[in-house]
Amino acid sequence: MLKVTEPKTTEEFSKYYHLRWEVLRKPWEHPEGSEKDDQEDKSIHAAIYDEKGEALGVCRLQFNDPNTGQIRFMGVRDDQQGKGLGKLLVSYLEEKAKRHGATKMILHSREIALPFYLRSGYRVKERSHLLWGVIQHYLMEKDL
DSSP states (O other): OEEEEESHHHHHHHHHHHHHHHHHGGGGGGOTTTOOOOOGSSSSSEEOTTTTTTEEEEEEEEEEEETEEEEEEEEEGGGGTTTTTHHHHHHHHHHHHHHHTTTTEEEEEEEGGHHHHEEEEEEEEEEEEETTTTTTEEEEEEOO
């Protein structure tokens, strides 16, 4: 049975970031390293690894203020989509956010992922940014 864990070792983080790059940056020809930002050390990272230690799904929780958590850099390997991994990751981060006192979770969803987040109880607040001029994002929110 697959479970969500927080990467701890250098190898786990390496696989975590590589999957983030592979899913979220590589298809748009962005270099490795572009999957990171200046909030990595201040955030909670979550991943699902298979029995061989390969990353199947990843995401990150950052706190924008004491009441608001934000899901960022959510990615599930193409061959693992539709198997419930995304739901496990989102639920894990929502519970973490609640334990830290957050009452609301936000995220910026790519248009293609809107149905997933709507099924997870999020609502669209507004159209937000257009990443790299081609990927429309929507600000979504959920009360915890």
